[in-house]
Amino acid sequence: MGVAxxxxxxxxxxxxxxxxxxxxxxxxxxxxxxWYEQEEGRQQIKEFINKENTEFECYDGLYVCEQCKYILNSVFLHINSKDSSYTNSYDCPRCNMAMPKKPVLDDVNSGLLDCPDCKEEKLEMHLNMDWD
Ligand SMILES: [Zn+2]
Ligand SMILES: [Zn+2]
Incomplete structure (x- = not known):
């Protein structure tokens, strides 16, 4: 279940x-x-669907740019099979740095994220409801 x-x-x-x-x-x-949009990821999914012992992780999370603190809310996808693996990746839409490989999903309830705009405050999180 997801959370908004x-x-x-x-x-x-x-x-x-x-x-x-x-x-x-x-x-x-x-x-x-x-629904998956990135072309590279789509190709990978198609290949992995037919492989042996395929396992995957897929969820929405927040990626935080290490350079400019931009927050990207996007889908994390990691697939592996017996002999290969794939992890999706993003570049920061603001400064073009590579985003960290994993979202900071665990910070949902903390006010730990820095504001990406003023960088002076920690952000507040208000949870709304389950979205599905
Ligand atoms: Zn950035
Ligand atoms: Zn701010």
């Missing part, structure tokens, strides 16, 4: 709606292929 929330900053006007976790469309690779 809103990040906001007390110091400036930054706010962003965010989603975490696993939705019903995330539980098998054929379903993921129906």
């Amino acid at each position: 929330g809103k990040l906001s900053c007390k110091q400036c006007s930054y706010s962003q709606n965010v989603f975490f976790g696993i939705g019903f469309k995330y539980i098998d690779l054929n379903r993921i292929l129906e």
